[in-house]
Each structure stands twice: as structure tokens, then as C-alpha cells.
Amino acid sequence: MAETAAEARNPRERYRAQVRAEIKEHAWEQIATAGVPALSLNAIARQMGMSGPALYRYFANRDDLITELIRDAYRSLDETLAAAASGGADLAGLAHALREWALADPQRYFLIYGTPVPGYHAPQDTTETSARIMATLLDACTAALAPDAPATLFGAHLADHRDWARDHPAPPEALHRALSFWTRLHGLLSLELAGHFTGMAFDPALFFAAELADLTDRA
Known part of the structure; x- marks a missing residue:
């Protein structure tokens, strides 16, 4: 059976995709609670047990995350x-x-x-x-x-x-x-x-x- 695109990724790429998906899930939760203007990458990092700089490796800034959600x-x-x-x-x-x-x-x-x-x-x-x-x-x-x-x-x-x-x-x-x-x-x-x-x-x-x-x- 042919590999799907996701299966063809190496472990690092799969991990990166999983983390980005989790970040977006937390972002949607924030938006539902307080609206888009209150969206905070630092708050998401704390929820995920990450440092702010670590999270910024996945999304450069708040607008980058909003763009992906849109x-x-x-x-x-x-x-x-x-x-x-x-x-x-x-x-x-x-x-x-x-x-x-x-x-x-x-x-x-x-x-x-x-x-x-x-x-x-x-x-x-x-x-x-x-x-x-x-x-x-x-x-x-x-x-x-x-x-x-x-x-x-x-x-x-x-x-x-x-x-x-x-x-x-x-x-x-x-x-x-x-x-x-x-x-x-x-x-x-x-x-x-x-x-x-x-x-x-x-x-x-x-x-x-x-x-x-x-x-x-x-x-």
C-alpha cells in the first residue's frame, strides 16, 4: 500500500505537524473564550509546558498563527x-x-x-x-x-x-x-x-x- 503524505514524513516533520496542530487547538480555545484580540502565544506556550521561544519556532508571531487559522x-x-x-x-x-x-x-x-x-x-x-x-x-x-x-x-x-x-x-x-x-x-x-x-x-x-x-x- 502506498504511503500517504503524512506517513512519508520523517519523525521530525510528523512531530512538528502534531505540535502545530496542538497550538492551533489551544488558539481556538482562547478565541472562543476571549476573542481574537486576546490571542496570546505566550499563554499557549504556558498551557503546553513550553517556553515562549520554543513555541515561536512553530509560529513566528501572533499574526502568523491567525493566518494559519484563517x-x-x-x-x-x-x-x-x-x-x-x-x-x-x-x-x-x-x-x-x-x-x-x-x-x-x-x-x-x-x-x-x-x-x-x-x-x-x-x-x-x-x-x-x-x-x-x-x-x-x-x-x-x-x-x-x-x-x-x-x-x-x-x-x-x-x-x-x-x-x-x-x-x-x-x-x-x-x-x-x-x-x-x-x-x-x-x-x-x-x-x-x-x-x-x-x-x-x-x-x-x-x-x-x-x-x-x-x-x-x-x-
Whole structure:
């Protein structure tokens, strides 16, 4: 049987990967407790019984660690939606996959779609992953678009303002639908995960389904 990439690593490389994974686990715990601004590599080092300088051999600084967490989060969502699409999920199926992914780990969701970390700039490669996520959504929106879908004023605007969609061939109305889908569902998820629906005596899942039905019925 052929070795996997992990099995092919030498012991030092495997140990390094294990330590980095443990550091990231502690980082997520800190973020869940006190938020990203409070993230401290020295605190993680103490939890792991390491010295600060020893931990810095695995992550150069706090921003280096945040970058890795952001990459992991984007990669996870990209893989989740791509797997759903490969399994035949339509636009509604992608929406439910997005919600399940967000509910499974709200801190991971907020790290990439919440308030930007002060003084931090995300790396370029996360933009590439984000573009793949949007391409998956654009594929679904294009497939769901009715042949006689009426043109919209904003759709006409997007015909000449589509750089954000890269080279995806989606027609303007599919671009409009993708943006509506993305912004409305993220708005719902952000409010739900932040607890703003608590005490309002309605089921957030039913609200999500109702908004999704409105979006897909008009596709």
C-alpha cells in the first residue's frame, strides 16, 4: 500500500505537524473564550509546558498563527461546499451546508466573516480560496436561473462590474442572485450565531428556511 503524505514524513516533520496542530487547538480555545484580540502565544506556550521561544519556532508571531487559522477556516468551508456540490446539492443544498458548517464552529465562522482583526491583513492566498467558494455558488446560481429570468437594474450594473467573479461565465442575473444569496444568508447566520435571536421566541432554522425559499423561488 502506498504511503500517504503524512506517513512519508520523517519523525521530525510528523512531530512538528502534531505540535502545530496542538497550538492551533489551544488558539481556538482562547478565541472562543476571549476573542481574537486576546490571542496570546505566550499563554499557549504556558498551557503546553513550553517556553515562549520554543513555541515561536512553530509560529513566528501572533499574526502568523491567525493566518494559519484563517487559511484552515477558508479551506474547510471551500471543501464543505465543494463536496456538497459534487454530491448534487443545488442552491438550497449549498445554503444548508453553509449553515451546518457555521453552526458546527461559530468561532471559525466569525474569524473569516466577522469583524476584521485590528491591524491584521489577510494573506493573498485566502482571497484565492474565497474565489473558489464564490465560484461554487455561481455555478449553482447559474444552474438555478430560469431561462426567462427578467433583467434587473443591478444585474445590468454587474455586467460591467464583475471583476469580483474572476473569469466565471455566469450571466449578470446569476451574479445578482449569488450576491443576494451570499449577503442575506450571511446576515442571518451572523445574527443567529451572535445570539441576537435569543429570546425572540421563533425558530432560527425556520427563519433561515423561509428566507432561503424566498431567494430560490425568485431564482
